[in-house]
Amino acid sequence: MKKLIVGNWKMNLNVHDSTLLIARLQQKLLPKTDMQVVACPSATALFACHKELAAYDEAKMSLGAQNICCHEEGAYTGEIAATQVKDLVKYTIVGHSERRIHFGETDQQISKKVQIALRYKLKPVLCVGENTKQRHDGLATQVVLDQLEEDLDMATAADLADLAVAYEPVWAIGTGEFAKPDEAEHMTGVIFDALRQKFGEKAAEKVRILYGGSVDPENSNSYMALKRVDGLLVGGASLNYQKFAEIVNNL
Ligand code: PGA
Numbered sequence: 001m002k003k004l005i006v007g008n009w010k011m012n013l014n015v016h017d018s019t020l021l022i023a024r025l026q027q028k029l030l031p032k033t034d035m036q037v038v039a040c041p042s043a044t045a046l047f048a049c050h051k052e053l054a055a056y057d058e059a060k061m062s063l064g065a066q067n068i069c070c071h072e073e074g075a076y077t078g079e080i081a082a083t084q085v086k087d088l089v090k091y092t093i094v095g096h097s098e099r100r101i102h103f104g105e106t107d108q109q110i111s112k113k114v115q116i117a118l119r120y121k122l123k124p125v126l127c128v129g130e131n132t133k134q135r136h137d138g139l140a141t142q143v144v145l146d147q148l149e150e151d152l153d154m155a156t157a158a159d160l161a162d163l164a165v166a167y168e169p170v171w172a173i174g175t176g177e178f179a180k181p182d183e184a185e186h187m188t189g190v191i192f193d194a195l196r197q198k199f200g201e202k203a204a205e206k207v208r209i210l211y212g213g214s215v216d217p218e219n220s221n222s223y224m225a226l227k228r229v230d231g232l233l234v235g236g237a238s239l240n241y242q243k244f245a246e247i248v249n250n251l
Pocket of ligand 1: 008168172173174175176212213214215233234235236237
């Protein structure tokens with residue numbers, strides 16, 4: 001199974017700066033056959049980034065969307081459908097905590113997004129994770145289990161080969177306060193066990209489980225050394241080509 005390193009650029013960079021970042025990464029990233037690197041620019045820059053990558057004989061990364069709509073098409077002003085990005089990207093983030101918190105995204109919607117992504121051959125990177133209060137109240141494991149159960153309620157074992165699940169504790173996102181490796185180890189183990197119980201061992205083994213939350217070049221290797229961690233979801237550090245390349249190249 002290839003490792004998966006995803007850069008989530010969030011609502012940053014215009015079209016010009018996005019393509020510049022792609023070009024710089026293309027220069028800086030070492031070619032790696034055992035790793036899939038994915039950049040997730042804003043939707044406005046996807047077309048230009050796609051063109052930029054097509055200019056290289058061997059693109060060292062693919063593209064992902066940061067979000068897709070839970071409906072297939074129609075009167076949903078301001079939304080972006082899977083069918084509108086499927087020719088540009090291979091992956092899509094689904095259920096990021098910023099979508100859940102700031103835009104009231106529900107597990108029911110996220111479950112639909114997972115299904116729509118799979119229907120249009122986009123690989124979903126499903127994000128789950130507890131917030132600070134839930135953590136302090138000792139509810140972290142239950143929160144993650146509930147999210148997984150609801151977000152994957154329509155998924156089948158056959159879908160799992162295309163799925164990645166990112167454990168992203170909300171308190172660690174953009175805060176510099178990253179999870180200790182043993183916390184990440186515990187929760188990625190919980191995620192694997194839940195997938196195994198629901199879909200069977202063979203299917204669960206195919207899911208790539210990522211850690212995300214204040215990942216940087218100093219801590220990235222400590223997560224990748226964990227038994228159940230197959231990759232990383234990187235926010236802030238992915239906007240800096242030197243840092244992101246360091247994370248990838250050091251693995
Ligand atoms: P961060 O963001 O690396 O800036 O903490 C991670 C994410 O939101 O996916």
